[in-house]
Amino acid sequence: LLTLPGVGMFQALAEEKRTTVRIGMIAVGLRGQDHMQELLKRTDVEIVAMADPDPKMMAMAQALIQKYNKKAAVEYGKGPYDYRNLLKRTDVDAVYVCSPWEWHLQHGVDAMEAGKITAMEVCGAIKLQDCWDFVNAYEKTKTPFMMLENVCYRRDIMAVLNMVRQGRFGEVLHLQGGYEHDLRGVLFTTGQTDEPGVDFGEKGFSEARWRTQHYVNRNGELYPTHGLGPVANMIDINRGNRLARLSSIATKARGLHDYIVKNPKGGPNHPNAKVVFKQGDIVNTQIQCENGETILLTHDTSLPRPYNLGFRVQGTNGLWQDFHAGEPEAGFIHFEDKSPHHKWEDPKPYLEEYDHPLWKKYSALSTESGHGGMDFFVDNAFIECIKRDVEFPLDVYDLATWYAITPLSEKSIQEKGQLQEIPDFTKGKWKTRKPIFGVHGEY
Ligand code: A2G
DSSP: OOOOOOTTTTTTTTOOOSSSEEEEEEEOSHHHHHHHHHHHSSSSEEEEEEEOSOOHHHHHHHHHHHHHHHOOOOEOOTTTTTTHHHHOOTTEEEEEEEGGGHHHHHHHHHHHHHHHHEEEEOOOOOHHHHHHHHHHHHHHHOOOEEEEOOGOOOHHHHHHHHHOOOOTTTTEEEEEEEEEEOOOOHHOOOOSSOOOOOOOGOOOOOGTTTTHHHHHHHOOOOOHHHHHHHHHTTTTTTBOOEEEEEEEEEOEEEEHHHHHHHHTTTTTTTTGOOOOOOSSSSEEEEEEEETSSSEEEEEOSSOOOBBBOOOEEEEEEEEEEEESSOOOOOOEEEEEETTTTOBBBBHHHHHHHHHHHHHHHHHHHHTTTTTGHHHHHHHHHHHHHHTTBBOOSSSSHHHHHHHHHHHHHHHHHHHTOOOOOOOEEEEETGGTTOOTSEEEEEE
16 A cells, blocks of 8 residues: 655645535536535535526535535525635635636636635646646645546546556557547537437537537537546656647538437528537547657547547557446457457456456445446545545646647647647656556545
């Protein structure tokens, strides 16, 4: 068992070490409510306050608190900046930021400036400078900051991480991942019926209110972290290795228009049939790493397809490829020193053999949790690190590096695939920082 160096982060902010973490929620849409559900199950967390300008979401969140028989949270719903009043509360230790992508930077920087330990949801940056702004706010305030990439905690991913660390694949050379999820039903929903229509923006519900507009304005790897985070941990990115440069190319955009035209609630004469979507249906991004590995990321969310994050981990002794959503048998594996010559094997026995100690410890507790259990782990890590006063396993440098893929990929696509250098947000510290994610089975 490896113990991590305490960094005094919690004491710096509180009089004494706490056993209860008092939370403020910034944005309580559907994703915020997922986290609340995890937090409400716990006895070491209090949800003190929540901010969201949408009264519908606020009511849903308050109902959730009631369902768990917990004390109602104080509401900050007076417009989009009322969260700043939540940040002034002295009885809030930490905040969750689960807002639309375009708000992450403002919410994150304001939270750090207010000295609230920050948990930040996934997305990609709007501008490259945003990534530096996150890092600079952290370095200036030293407010502890965690990036909430839940897929890093997927059971098969953690078993494969274990295999990588034990040299099962030999020397790792190539990795793939992506976000391959048919989001058409999410991008065009009004929330009034289960059947998605073709509306978005003002008439949309949940993510359709804001996510779809990114597909009108942008063309790039819009959602890099689910695919990149898990493989970045396997090759020690920002901790002995770093992402050096990338090149992206995109297909033309057809899927969303086609969906609007074919949908019974849409059709060729619907006003949204005239919307021009800029986002290519499939975007591929190749990344070169400092230590000589390559990563291929795929963004594929506008076409009919079953869910798949498409992981591949390949080294001098073999490879693993995953299909679907982390089911242990839904993929292929091959090891030169074990498998029949040129034949795939079922990965399940290997994934079981290398099951991560964290999953062994918590699998019973996590079965009811979101996304196949992994939401339990990401929230558990956030809370346990605060209580134990130790570093977060995914930090602001990971966030900046992974978020940066989006604006860099947009620039590369505009420049016909031109290589873009990926900044070193650690300013050289990657050379000496040691791997920390999943190095023990404690939290
Ligand atoms: O679809 C999934 O749940 C995604 N998570 C999440 O990030 C979001 O894009 C959502 C769409 O509503 C995973 O795939 C792990």
